[in-house]
Amino acid sequence: MIVGQALRDQQRELNVFRNRILLVGFLILAAFGVLVARFTWLQVFQQEYYHTLAEANRISVVPVVPNRGLILDRNGEVLAANYSAYTLEITPSKVPNVERAIDELATVIEVSARDRRRFRKLQEESKNFESLPIRTRLTEEEVARFAVNRFRFPGFEIKARLFRSYPQGEVASHAIGYIGRINDADLKRIDNAGLTNNYKGTDHIGKLGIEGAYEKELHGVTGSEQVEIDAGGRAIRALARNEPISGNNLVVTLDLALQKIAEQAFGDYKGALVAIDPKNGEVLALVSRPAFDPNLFVDGIDPQNWDALNNSPDKPLNNRALRGQYPPGSTIKPFMALAALEFRKRSPEYSISDPGYYSLPGVAHRYRDWKKGGHGTVNLHKSIVISCDTYYYGLATELGIDAIHSFLTRFGFGQRSGIDIEGELGGVAPSQEWKQQRFHQKWYGGDTVSVGIGQGYMLATPVQLAAATAMIANGGIPVHPHLLKAVQDSKTQEMRPFADPNANAEALVKPQNLELVRSAMVDVTKPGGTAAQASAGAPYAIAAKTGTAQVVGMKQNEKYDEKRMKREHWDHALFIAFAPADDPKVAIAILVENGQHGGSTAAPIARQVFDYYLLGKKPQVKIEPPKDDAQPQDAEHD
């Protein structure tokens, strides 16, 4: 009975157990059913979505930066090139304590104080997640030493990069310009131009000069590479590649050898020189002294060098050839003479008797000639050769400022020459209207008198003077000074010559009038002329005009005495010229700051340029700045 009861209990218990096992079995089936449903949902219905996500995970499109185009001079000399080098870069956002990490790095490879300063400056100017170079141009050994210690430096990376180099250093730096890291302003411009995609991966951009002006040609088209990346973002292999198109090479109009000679000819003088081919406006040399080494800017300039360049009283970063606005002084006289002939205010034969000063009718004030006692009888030809001021005082008054303004405008004064690099200033060819707008003042007769000898409100840049001189040289045809000679297409190697908008321009002055002025300019370089000394013995004829621009104003009876003045208050020397006079191949404008006399300091520079360009002759002697006791050979004063 008890046994039977126990057995029945056992049986009942077994049944309960088996029922529960059965129930559990069904629950398990249901649970696995849920799992299979989940798998089906993910792998069938959502498969496409997750496939896309997986592809996006593993494929990264990285930009492939194109090689920047080279810059070559007209003879194929390299002015800007690229080289490949290792850099060590830091992404600050990935490094908890950048300063300490750099200290530690300094125990592995050399990190100079300059590197640190430059890095700190870059860091201030950049976003935290950007990769910034701490060291550039690592040697193979340094790369190896870093690689061994790599694990100690998370957020540091060795990169092989193309760098810009300017093998000529300071030579032609104002014309070539430089590239620098893309900053916020650059980014905005890139955005506005719709070039954001083309600049992915690019971190440098042309800032100034040709590098800046022809950025579009030089940059090229960015390619792309599809790479498979792992979860850590490391590229595993390339899947597809869309090759970049290298930037186009630029052939510029500069003649490197000529440029070097011109720069050396300045010695320690500050100033500017522009040499132009008068037939087509090609700029053969463009000098602004002092210059700077554009290589300093490529890796990001360090603060010390930047301050040195920026705060120097000599302003080496200022492109004097384009941005230096100087009174043209007597170099304006050939244009005034032309104006007189064109407007029939003077005939070649008309003469004045020069007492050594000029007074406006009914005014006591005397406008003095640079030569006390005057030049005697002076006609148009002589007025240029000996640079008579009195002749032009009267002439300017008779022409009137507005006629002068309209005529000088024909020769490009008072407006930008349109040279194909940025930063140019326009100078001033004053008029009544200009003075009213600029100073809200009436134009006075005395203002016109000063303008007659290129002083007063008159201002011109060296490049304007050079372009105007080229017009006298080429028969009065407007020239458009430009630095680009041709673009070499990187794909087809085809040369695309510069399209000169002034190619079919017509002469703006009568040839016979021009001839009168030209012959006078030739006599300037002959014995008796203001530039005779510098031109002596030249086997070709030079047409020229000297000039002097006052840096400080003189009182009525004050005498200019260089010995009692500070050097930076000495007059600027000017010189415009072209040669050979009968078939001009080069026109030139030179400004020597504090050079005092165009004939003695500026003209010899021109002579060296001409000798080399026309004869292939290299200069023998370097020109030194004059000693205090040196006497000017070719006397010319205002």
Added chain:
Amino acid sequence: MISRAFEFLSRRIDGPLMAALALTLTLGLTVVYSAGGGTGMERVMSQGRNLAIAFVALWIFAHIPPQTLMRLALPIYVCGLSLLVGVALFGEVRNGARRWLNLGVTSIQPSEVMKIGVPLVLAWYFHRHEEALRLRNFVFAAIILVIPVGLIARQPDLGTALLIFASGFFVIFLAGLSWKVLASLMAGGLASLPLVWSMMHDYQRQRIFTLLNPMEDPLGAGYHIIQSTIAIGSGGVLGKGWLNGTQAQLDFVPERSTDFILAVFGEEFGLVGNVVLVILYLLVIARGLMIAANASTVFSRLAAGAITLTFFTYAFVNMGMVSGILPVVGVPLPMISYGGTALLSILAGFGILMSIATHKQLVSS
């Protein structure tokens, strides 16, 4: 000679279960190879060694008669419990949790011992009281269960605690806990959820938040779930092919050899592979439940049932977590994931099942 050797080796081995295990483990090795990436072969060799050890354990447990095992149940439990107390007092802290006990020679995780100890001791307890089970027996069983679970949860190791709780609960449930009690327990459990929530650690709560919305923290807590669902989903019906899973091979799936190996498998073998794996698991479970149903003693059937259901729980929790329907807990995919400890305890468990399957005639006769 050979047939005698085979007879010696296979005498206590349950054929159908063994076949299902062998298939699943082979599949596991191929996935371990793939998940190992460049070191795949090394991983397979090492996992092969783990397998050999685990099979020895299986073979040994298969030869231990259930009666002997029953006698061992209480000592194992007591031993495990004292180790857990030891951990609570002297344990090493690793990754913010006190789970390891340094025994001088080696460090052990006593919670592993309890994975087998708890169901065995409960089966033994119900076996002893089979004549007249009262409610108080169930209450006492619950105490036996809750003490180690509480200690493990405090380490904190909520995942293991839940799994051990599940294995013990299965024993109690199969022992015939009445539905009324079960229903009131569930109601009580639901009612105490807010209390449990307030006692949970921040990271544990975070895991639940993450499950509900993985995109909230895609690079942090949500990263595992996002990447593993992408892997599985992108596998499609047929998969990307063995060794061709981009998510897995390019390191996007974290812990892809261990807890998240299903992501590798699902990506490379697709829905078809997943269904095959689920079927293999079902075969193993079905065989286990059959053995339990046919077992001759209360201890045997409760132990067999609990081992089988625990195995199911592992498989389900892992697959649910990797496919994004359960929160992330550290549970490996049984017989597939790389690693020796889990393999050892699982195959030891199956050894017990086989012992129960092959020893029942002796007992009943």
